[in-house]
Amino acid sequence: MITNLSASLYRESGPSALIIGGGVIGAASAYELGKAGYACTVLDKGGWSREASTAAAGMLGAQVEIHQAGPFYELCRASLGMYRNWTSELEASGGISAQYIAEGIVRAAMTDEDEAELLSRLPWMQDAEWMTAEELLRIESELSPAIRGGLYLPADHQVHPHWLAKSLKAAILRQGCVIREWTPATRLLTDCAGRVIGAATPEHELHADVVILAAGAWSSPLTEPLGLKLPMFPVKGQCISVRTDMPLISSTVFTKGCYIVPKSDGTSIIGASQQQVGFDKRATAAVIAELHEKAAALLPRIADAEFVDTWTGLRPGTEDGLPFIGKWEQAPGLIVATGHYRNGILLAPVTGRLVAQLAQGLATELDLAPFAPSRTLTAPHQDQEHPLPL
Numbered sequence: 001m002i003t004n005l006s007a008s009l010y011r012e013s014g015p016s017a018l019i020i021g022g023g024v025i026g027a028a029s030a031y032e033l034g035k036a037g038y039a040c041t042v043l044d045k046g047g048w049s050r051e052a053s054t055a056a057a058g059m060l061g062a063q064v065e066i067h068q069a070g071p072f073y074e075l076c077r078a079s080l081g082m083y084r085n086w087t088s089e090l091e092a093s094g095g096i097s098a099q100y101i102a103e104g105i106v107r108a109a110m111t112d113e114d115e116a117e118l119l120s121r122l123p124w125m126q127d128a129e130w131m132t133a134e135e136l137l138r139i140e141s142e143l144s145p146a147i148r149g150g151l152y153l154p155a156d157h158q159v160h161p162h163w164l165a166k167s168l169k170a171a172i173l174r175q176g177c178v179i180r181e182w183t184p185a186t187r188l189l190t191d192c193a194g195r196v197i198g199a200a201t202p203e204h205e206l207h208a209d210v211v212i213l214a215a216g217a218w219s220s221p222l223t224e225p226l227g228l229k230l231p232m233f234p235v236k237g238q239c240i241s242v243r244t245d246m247p248l249i250s251s252t253v254f255t256k257g258c259y260i261v262p263k264s265d266g267t268s269i270i271g272a273s274q275q276q277v278g279f280d281k282r283a284t285a286a287v288i289a290e291l292h293e294k295a296a297a298l299l300p301r302i303a304d305a306e307f308v309d310t311w312t313g314l315r316p317g318t319e320d321g322l323p324f325i326g327k328w329e330q331a332p333g334l335i336v337a338t339g340h341y342r343n344g345i346l347l348a349p350v351t352g353r354l355v356a357q358l359a360q361g362l363a364t365e366l367d368l369a370p371f372a373p374s375r376t377l378t379a380p381h382q383d384q385e386h387p388l389p390l
């Protein structure tokens with residue numbers, strides 16, 4: 001039976017927002033909208049944050065992940081600049097820490113070609129220093145002596161994605177947000193003028209003043225019936241976690257095709273593959289073995305670490321590697337916030353804030369034209385270090 005649940009059920013006055021997707025992007029949007037006075041409802045087709053957002057390694061890689069100056073780099077830097085205070089604010093509000101760790105990233109080169117590519121980034125990078133192999137080994141003594149040198153990125157910190165998801169959930173519940181797990185949005189609802197006024201679920205029609213589409217790799221089918229095709233695809237990432245008796249590294253260490261992120265519980269996350277295999281989430285032995293081999297080439301003693309776990313996640317990939325953040329003229333009432341590909345953990349705070357600015361009709365703090373959902377996609381993929389598929 002379909003029933004109509006009006007936003008006014010949740011709050012007698014004030015605007016309402018319906019957020020489709022309870023990953024880090026939907027949750028950050030709900031948090032910022034809640035701060036702006038919106039009564040929020042978040043729908044998720046599954047349990048809380050069980051897709052890409054908790055498969056992530058948690059790097060805030062505003063320097064390490066970006067390969068050219070431009071609007072995307074500025075977006076990443078803006079989000080990184082917010083992160084520490086944002087996670088403190090979440091913790092103060094909901095009582096759960098996202099486990100922000102203020103240690104940087106060592107981006108080590110293992111080949112001449114990689115070294116040349118990293119050196120070519122230095123002129124436009126803001127917080128990067130080139131170090132010789134000897135200098136890097138003074139910072140991280142367990143790195144392989146085979147490294148050629150690399151970038152030291154002191155501001156690229158990290159969080160723990162599982163704790164970030166819990167921290168966001170606690171903070172938005174504290175604001176009064178309603179979370180409906182196991183409740184898929186099956187279609188967007190429009191009025192006769194084409195305005196998006198809510199979403200249907202198998203049991204209800206939910207109405208709100210503004211609808212945020214933050215369904216990660218599953219976003220596109222919801223906009224297609226409205227004539228907006230978001231050129232998106234899932235990019236599977238596989239990870240391993242291991243435990244060592246003593247920490248081998250304090251910084252995240254990263255080389256072409258592999259990174260190792262040390263966590264405060266004594267485990268290290270080794271990631272991550274990139275495969276375009278549709279919505280297949282199986283972990284495969286060959287990829288896990290390859291990741292382990294690459295990790296041991298970078299940090300030899302990790303070969304003897306205790307195996308803890310393996311998992312996969314589906315990154316919301318886009319053709320040009322840029323996210324979709326913005327309104328769409330033909331469907332007022334809808335704000336799209338998806339396609340964050342490899343950087344959704346990093347980009348959560350700024351995306352949430354931009355969504356709240358868009359919802360309120362305010363000028364956004366950054367020009368969103370490069371991220372417009374309706375942009376014509378002709379640009380090559382931004383992520384040249386990890387061309388698809390792996």
Ligand SMILES: Cc1cc2nc3c(=O)[nH]c(=O)nc-3n(C[C@H](O)[C@H](O)[C@H](O)COP(=O)(O)OP(=O)(O)OC[C@H]3O[C@@H](n4cnc5c(N)ncnc54)[C@H](O)[C@@H]3O)c2cc1C
Nearest residue numbers: 021023025045053057058059185216237313343344345346
């Ligand atoms: C292995 C791996 C490592 C990564 N490492 C990093 C990293 O170190 N740093 C970084 O910044 N990023 C990293 N990322 C990328 C980051 O995880 C993603 O960019 C980010 O999680 C995207 O968040 P999201 O909320 O858009 O998507 P998701 O987390 O996938 O959330 C989307 C949610 O929408 C829900 N949903 C889908 N369809 C519907 C529907 N119809 N109705 C209701 N709900 C729906 C889903 O169930 C899901 O919970 C990594 C990703 C992977 C896979």
